[in-house]
Every structure is written in C-alpha cells, then in structure tokens.
Amino acid sequence: MASPTSSPIEQGKLPGHVAIVMDGNGRWAQKRWLPRVAGHKQGVESLRGIVKACIERGVPVLSVFAFSSENWNRPAEEVSGLMDLLVMALSREVPSLEKSGVRLHFPGDRSGLSPRVVQGLEAAERGTAHNSKLILNVCFNYGGRWDVVQAARRLAEQGVEITEESLSQATALSHVGDPDLLIRTGGELRISNFLLWQSAYTELVFTECLWPDFDAAELDRAFGEFARRDRRFGRTAEQQADAQPAAGKRHA
Template identity: 50%
Template sequence: MSETASDRTSVPQHVAIIMDGNGRWAQQRGRPRTFGHSKGVEAVRRVVEAAGDRGVRTLTLFSFSTENWNRPADEVGALFELMKRYVAADLASLKKKGVRIRIIGRRDDLTPDLAEIVTKAETDTAENTDFNLNIAFNYGGRDELIRAAQSLAEAVRAGDLNPSDIDEGRLSAALDTAGLPDVDLMIRTSGEQRISNFLLWQAAYAEFYFTDVLWPDFDDVELGRALDSFQQRDRRYGGVDAGAA
C-alpha cells in the first residue's frame, strides 16, 4: 500500500461514525432518552447529505449494537421503530440521489416487519453507485468476525475452499462490508474515546477523530472539522515518512 503527497490532503473515501450522546443530549434538556434518539435521526439526514457533498463515497453509521440489547426494553423498541421510520421516510429520496443502502449486522434478531424493510431498502438501491450508506444495526465487530469465520469454515467443510487459501481478501469478502474499501476515518461523538466493537477489521488503519459534540448537534460544520483533521494526518501504514532521516 503506497501513499503520495496528495493523499495527505485527500477526502477520506470511507468515513465511519459512532453516533454517541443521544441520551445525554435529551437528559440535559429534561426529556426522555427516546427524544434524543429521534433528534439523532435528524442528524443522520444532515450528515448523509453533507458527506456526499464533501466528496465522501462511503459512510457507515453505528446505529444499534449487539450490546444495546442490554438497554431498557422501551428504548430498544424505540430504536427499532426509528429505524423503520427512517428507512420508510427516506428510501425514495435516497434512491433518487443514487445512494446504495446496506444494513450490516445480524438479521436473525430483527422483527419480521423490520427485516422486510431492510431487504426492500437494499434491493431498491442495489444498482446505485454514487454513494454508499451503511447502517450498522444489531451489529458487533466480534460477532461479524465470528460469522465470517463460520462461513469460511463451512466452505472448507464442503470442500469448496482449502484452509491455506484463506487470506485477507477472502476474509474481507466474508464480512458484511464485502466489496467496500476499509475505513479511512472513524469519528466518535460525545467525548468518549473508544471504538466499542465497531468495524474491528475494517478500521485496522483508520484515523480516529473524537469530539465532545453530542450526536444530535453534529452537522456539516462538525463533519468539516473532522475532515480537516484527517487531511493533516500523515498516514504511513506501518512505514516511515519518506522525508524522515
């Protein structure tokens, strides 16, 4: 993997965002956590638009993790309902704008109506190529790696694959993000500085940007700051700066 001087000022092609702080945003205003999640959907709309306008080609948003099942049942239900509403309300517009939607994560825990909406969103936008929008829902990085390993193991057992043929390319192709580039920039809002089991494989060489801004307040200006920070990074991928002594 090589890099030129122009790469330092390039726009990251794959941006991943851990959308954190909805609950705290709502609590600061004396409102229930579900209100914060609803406002968070408005931020999603802003950032999807802003990312495309700024030249980002792939955006992956962490919406609901496999660990989020530990939250109160009413909050989990509200998150599922918001997911359905967002896709139903925005699908036609996103399709018209050339956005391809992928929902990454486990499917077996989804309710039948949500699973149907997810399938429709992916099917209806499968031919779009202008912008990739990945929504990580019921997703965990370790779970994704386990599912990929199981898939490869099944191929070996069936005689379709030799264990010695398993390499980075084959494992990448078994992940939910198959065919997409690795993450260039990972953003986390709300002041927390951890990746919380998100895109563990894909973020191997990602640059990280942490901001105190809570997700419902994240907008084009904040995205611009993250992209500006990325453009100042010296990405060496384990090597050394060509100008270093």
C-alpha cells in the same frame, strides 16, 4: 502545494470511507428533560444532514453505527422505541435517499430482528441497489466481534482457508474498502466493537459534540484533522511519499 489555510476539499485529502459512532443521543435528550427516544429521533435528523454533506463533498462511502449487538441490554422501552424509529425512518427516508443516489446496506445480524424490520431492510437495499453516488452502510444489530466470527464460520463451512484476504472478503462490509476515518461523537474515547477488523489502519477522531448536534461544520473539522495526519501504513515517511495508497483500499 496547498496553503496552510486551504480546506481538506481543496487539498484533495478527503477520506474515501468515513465511519461514525453516533453517540450521545440519550444524553442530548436528558439535558433537555426529554425521553431518550427523542434524542434518537433528533439523531436521524443529524444523519440526514451528514449524508447530504458527504454527497456534496464527494465522499463515496459512509458507515454509521446505528444499533450495536450490545444495545439489546438497554431498557426494553428504549430498544422498542429504536425499532419503531427504524421502521418509521425506512418508510420516510428511503425514497429521498433513493432520489439522492444513495445505495443502502444494513450490515449486521438479522436473526434476532422481527420479520417486519427484516422486510424493511431488504426492501430498502433492493430499492437503492442501482445507486452509486454514496454507499451508506447503516450497521444495525452489528458487532465487530460478531463480524469476525460469522466470517470465520462461513469460511470454515465452505472449506476455504482462513487468510487475511479471505476473511476480509467474508465480512459484512466486504463490498467496501476499510474506513480511512472513524469519528466518535459524545466524548467517549473508544470504538465500542465497531468495525474491529476493518479499522486496523483507520484514523480515529473523537469529539465532545453529541450526535444530535453534529453537523457539516463538525464533519469538516474532523476532515481537517484527518488531512493533517501522516498515514504511513507501516512504511517510513520516505517510502510513503513514493507510494501513496488509494483512499478506501485495504492495507496490509
């Protein structure tokens, strides 16, 4: 049995799918008298470090909330800066991610995005499709309610009966299991329309740390909290001891 001081990695209790609401970029910039987009740029640096940390720790799936369907309500200058930052990040980061074995997916509604942005997303997905070391879902123009609605609409158009299983398979993240751990940075205590359907049995960890300051040490602290949780999925503790579900799988 692992000692009380052993790490989640040593205990073998790492989450198979980590989801992160990357909050606090704007506040990080404002504290430094910088424009909000400067915080988003620093946030890209933080994401690079967390991707590396997940690969090093053997986490197979990472999903991040990059731009929500509600973020269009932000000031036009900030939205424009985010779109430009996405295009720049795609050109700069994708070659490195491809070499690191990362497979990119961009779940979200692409109908409202510019052709330039859509082309960049599609090219990044094609260029990394052969990788398998880490699946990185960058949820862009994504909303949990949008995901459920588009899944139900797709099934209705196909004449498929809507069940929990069929709806799960029609969501934008059907290529991965449900998240085991959802982390929100920035001190807010809500998930803000992120992975609503998928997070029914997800462990939630909230931290005051602003996203640009979130690093591997903060990630390990969240993993430590996850390792201390007793995940029963509706079972009693005795039943769960005899039937541990695999990480990253869907649970009824």
